[in-house]
């Protein structure tokens with residue numbers, strides 16, 4: 001493989017704040033790499049180190065085999081997280097301005113169409129909506145037809161249709177061999193676009209892998225969520241959470257967990273849902289719905305980021321793979337494994 005973006009053991013402090021604490025990653029030519037992580041994890045600082053606008057205190061960075069400051073500008077496109085182009089230029093003038101910075105550039109109108117702004121070409125930047133402004137900013141990174149594209153939260157503020165436009169654009173660029181590093185808080189976006197994902201927390205890259213590999217490593221098994229009937233959850237019911245799980249386990253071999261209004265049955269194949277329903281009926285457990293869920297990158301995020309936060313704060317260990325039900329109070333793990 002041919003790494004074109006490399007960070008090795010990069011550290012950066014701002015006064016007392018440790019923004020990066022030995023962050024490492026390596027992105028191969030033609031790869032789409034998504035950097036995810038909580039607010040303040042250090043994503044922007046790492047992106048800035050890789051694009052030459054922040055000097056690391058230690059460690060090394062390189063892009064296209066050279067220090068970021070020495071990279072041929074015509075080969076690199078960078079969308080910073082905060083980007084404030086001149087307000088009183090139309091979308092077309094803005095792109096034409098950025099095109100003029102390169103000896104060879106793409107046609108601004110073609111790029112405007114690619115980012116879905118053809119109909120707003122004459123609108124001043126200040127009069128574009130927030131999402132349209134972000135699209136224009138994405139467009140400004142494409143005028144030099146870069147080999148490496150670095151996008152810090154490219155779709156923040158963009159509506160679902162606009163996101164789809166940008167996603168297709170990134171997919172097309174990747175298909176043409178562009179190497180893409182993007183940061184995002186949208187797990188579906190990372191899952192859709194990225195060949196590999198790196199999770200950064202507290203300035204350290206905790207793990208890197210394809211979305212599927214990360215899910216395998218950190219997110220736990222497929223599970224069936226059983227929405228319990230009120231009779232099982234109202235305060236009059238004598239059934240405690242432990243009782244209910246114990247009852248369910250008399251018939252179900254799977255690991256079972258319970259939170260207030262739900263049972264979570266692990267390792268359920270979709271074809272087994274009917275037999276689980278039969279087992280619940282046999283156990284006399286009333287429910288209003290069954291939902292089969294496959295853990296995704298969001299579960300990885302919570303498993304890794306929460307574990308890191310807990311390690312720092314001394315809080316409880318998170319249970320990997322429970323992110324799909326984290327909108328409710330934590331599930332108490334009282335079940336057993338499959339025999």
Ligand SMILES: Nc1ncnc2c1ncn2[C@@H]1O[C@H](COP(=O)(O)OP(=O)(O)OP(=O)(O)O)[C@@H](O)[C@H]1O
Pocket residue numbers: 014017018019037038039040041042043044045046081
């Ligand atoms: N120029 C700066 N001066 C002082 N502190 C900074 C500076 N830039 C970043 N930091 C701090 O470094 C830490 C990492 O910030 P950074 O912007 O890299 O995080 P992030 O992962 O990109 O966050 P977000 O998801 O909110 O964009 C934060 O605690 C932030 O306050």
